[in-house]
Amino acid sequence: MTPLETIQRAVDKIQQGEEYYIPAWWNYLSTSCRKDENRPGEVIVDPRRYYSDCLKKILQDPKRQAEASVEGSVMYSMMPRAFTAWNHTSDGELESGTLLKCIALLPRLKQMGVDLVYLLPIFLSSHAFGKGELPSPYCIQDILSLDPELGDRLIPQITPEEQFAAFVEACHRLGMRVALDFVFRTAARDNVMIREHPDWFYWIKADDRDELQAPGIPGAGHQVVSADNVDALYQSPDMAKFIECFVEPPEEQQWRRIVEEADQQGKGVLDVCIDRLGICTLTGFADTINDPQPPWTDITYLKFYFDPSPAAQRNLPAQELPPFLAQDGVKCSVFEGGNPNRQLWDTIAGVIPHYITRYGLDGARIDMGHALPAPLYREIVRRIKACKPDFLLWSEEFSPENAPRAAQDGNHFITGDLWEIWKNTPSNRVNHRVAKGLQSVLPVTAAVEMADTPRAPLMAGGEGQAKAIFRMLSLLPNNVLLINNGQELGEIQPMNLGLCNDETGRFVLPPDHPMYGKLAFFDRVRFDWLNPGIEERVRWMTEIIDLRRRYGSWIQDKDAFDWDTLDRDGELTVLYYQKEGKALAAVVNRGAETRQVDFSKIFDGSLKGIRSFEVIASDGFSLEGQDKSGELQKFGFVLLESKEEMR
Numbered sequence: 112m113t114p115l116e117t118i119q120r121a122v123d124k125i126q127q128g129e130e131y132y133i134p135a136w137w138n139y140l141s142t143s144c145r146k147d148e149n150r151p152g153e154v155i156v157d158p159r160r161y162y163s164d165c166l167k168k169i170l171q172d173p174k175r176q177a178e179a180s181v182e183g184s185v186m187y188s189m190m191p192r193a194f195t196a197w198n199h200t201s202d203g204e205l206e207s208g209t210l211l212k213c214i215a216l217l218p219r220l221k222q223m224g225v226d227l228v229y230l231l232p233i234f235l236s237s238h239a240f241g242k243g244e245l246p247s248p249y250c251i252q253d254i255l256s257l258d259p260e261l262g263d264r265l266i267p268q269i270t271p272e273e274q275f276a277a278f279v280e281a282c283h284r285l286g287m288r289v290a291l292d293f294v295f296r297t298a299a300r301d302n303v304m305i306r307e308h309p310d311w312f313y314w315i316k317a318d319d320r321d322e323l324q325a326p327g328i329p330g331a332g333h334q335v336v337s338a339d340n341v342d343a344l345y346q347s348p349d350m351a352k353f354i355e356c357f358v359e360p361p362e363e364q365q366w367r368r369i370v371e372e373a374d375q376q377g378k379g380v381l382d383v384c385i386d387r388l389g390i391c392t393l394t395g396f397a398d399t400i401n402d403p404q405p406p407w408t409d410i411t412y413l414k415f416y417f418d419p420s421p422a423a424q425r426n427l428p429a430q431e432l433p434p435f436l437a438q439d440g441v442k443c444s445v446f447e448g449g450n451p452n453r454q455l456w457d458t459i460a461g462v463i464p465h466y467i468t469r470y471g472l473d474g475a476r477i478d479m480g481h482a483l484p485a486p487l488y489r490e491i492v493r494r495i496k497a498c499k500p501d502f503l504l505w506s507e508e509f510s511p512e513n514a515p516r517a518a519q520d521g522n523h524f525i526t527g528d529l530w531e532i533w534k535n536t537p538s539n540r541v542n543h544r545v546a547k548g549l550q551s552v553l554p555v556t557a558a559v560e561m562a563d564t565p566r567a568p569l570m571a572g573g574e575g576q577a578k579a580i581f582r583m584l585s586l587l588p589n590n591v592l593l594i595n596n597g598q599e600l601g602e603i604q605p606m607n608l609g610l611c612n613d614e615t616g617r618f619v620l621p622p623d624h625p626m627y628g629k630l631a632f633f634d635r636v637r638f639d640w641l642n643p644g645i646e647e648r649v650r651w652m653t654e655i656i657d658l659r660r661r662y663g664s665w666i667q668d669k670d671a672f673d674w675d676t677l678d679r680d681g682e683l684t685v686l687y688y689q690k691e692g693k694a695l696a697a698v699v700n701r702g703a704e705t706r707q708v709d710f711s712k713i714f715d716g717s718l719k720g721i722r723s724f725e726v727i728a729s730d731g732f733s734l735e736g737q738d739k740s741g742e743l744q745k746f747g748f749v750l751l752e753s754k755e756e757m758r
Contacts, residue, residue: 114276121266125159134640152641165215175286193631210274211263224656237299243633290474313393325396345426357435398441416448474503492521511551527555546678557590563609575746606631
């Protein structure tokens with residue numbers, strides 16, 4: 112019996128009688144339901160029948176094959192505990208999203224054209240040093256165990272691990288691959304490895320645990336740590352004060368007593384350690400100099416080298432210091448030590464193969480992979496490829512210029528920098544930035560928003576602009592299109608404030624909104640499944656993704672694309688493909704004004720050999736002037752194909 116069939120059998124044993132509320136949008140199979148006038152936009156279903164119908168739909172449909180190439184893929188970024196969180200009972204208590212509920216909605220994603228589901232970390236997280244109602248998914252206490260909240264209360268006999276295996280199977284049956292976000296550079300400050308290996312962590316005085324600030328270089332501005340500035344960092348007056356916070360790890364016998372006491376009293380080992388010794392693990396911080404982010408109080412860094420960084424040894428040669436870590440030590444891909452923590456490396460290198468072997472995982476993004484020791488990263492990739500040669504690797508690398516290194520390391524695509532263009536670039540220079548951002552030896556991630564950024568309307572300057580940009584990205588070459596969960600719902604509340612945002616960015620909803628000020632990374636939230644615009648938004652997103660698929664042989668051919676046509680100032684974006692005597696063209700109006708489009712001028716003679724073309728798809732476009740010009744309304748688009756071969 113497969114994992115999904117096991118889930119089906121468990122669902123069929125759910126007791127009848129519960130009034131179970133779900134958003135009407137979830138009921139895509141029209142399972143028998145009724146309405147409650149006090150909760151518009153929702154329906155009441157028998158949970159046994161509803162989930163049984165959804166699972167049967169997946170099990171009975173013919174199995175589909177996932178796309179072989181990652182270029183041209185459509186990736187859905189999902190945080191399960193938020194994606195399907197809902198108030199299912201009459202008392203209105205918000206319940207966590209679960210893997211069972213996510214499985215039920217997978218056919219919806221497939222209908223949109225998704226072929227790759229990327230999950231934010233789903234591992235057991237720590238509540239210690241929490242920054243909200245819930246721990247961050249990146250505050251990982253045990254990377255080999257899954258978050259118990261992802262198990263569904265309706266089938267308590269099925270573990271989260273069994274439900275995840277069913278999730279992967281369901282995706283595979285629908286022709287979708289599954290990728291998971293792994294975090295190796297950081298860990299929860301009370302990560303399970305601390306019980307046996309306190310020396311794998313850096314330790315500080317407990318009094319400094321919430322206020323520790325990474326050292327900076329006064330007046331230098333925000334900088335990436337490098338060989339050019341690392342000595343100045345160590346000579347900064349901040350460095351001496353920073354190092355004073357560090358202490359030696361607990362002695363072995365001392366630590367054993369602390370672990371025993373914690374177990375006997377049912378307390379956390381760090382709580383006892385703070386009480387008994389007045390020390391705790393290091394507070395996390397960004398790996399750049401003069402970074403404006405506040406300390407990452409819920410996570411810490413693992414000790415990849417037992418010796419100080421080269422810069423520390425060079426600048427502090429005669430000093431007897433406890434093990435400490437500054438920004439250069441964080442970025443140990445560049446500043447490698449000489450005494451590797453081999454046992455830790457071996458532990459980490461075995462994690463992803465475990466998920467491949469046990470669950471059939473298809474891909475991964477390694478958070479802060481750029482900061483791992485290069486030999487360790489190579490060993491991780493080697494073991495992955497030995498286990499599954501076609502395993503997908505997504506590099507967090509932002510710079511397209513560094514894509515060759517990412518490719519050499521075994522990655523298949525990079526994050527790139529398209530995601531931040533909409534927020535930080537004047538509208539008339541967007542085309543230039545996009546053209547530059549796509550010039551990469553690996554495909555880049557094409558996103559209007561991501562899990563760490565503001566939502567699409569706030570990134571792009573409005574709902575209309577976000578719609579136009581998504582269409583543009585869908586028809587561009589050399590990318591993996593990303594949809595962030597909730598984007599199709601028109602969400603404006605961010606999930607996190609990590610990129611292009613600050614503390615004010617969490618307060619974008621009306622003060623009386625139940626999700627006001629809440630962040631999915633740290634709080635119990637639900638997405639706006641009752642938004643009346645869902646149908647229309649999903650309709651146009653699905654249509655443009657269908658065009659991306661239909662013309663995939665064009666869009667995945669970088670050599671057929673005219674980069675000079677794209678790289679022009681203005682709020683009109685023009686995409687032009689030409690090969691084998693035929694042409695495909697698209698014009699997207701990212702501006703808020705109606706534009707006259709003269710194709711003969713836009714393409715600078717590229718259409719000279721085309722006597723006729725036809726409009727394949729459009730929104731807000733009308734032809735004029737013997738099919739050579741037209742009017743394109745604000746945020747509109749038009750896709751054209753030549754009718755005959757060019758002369």
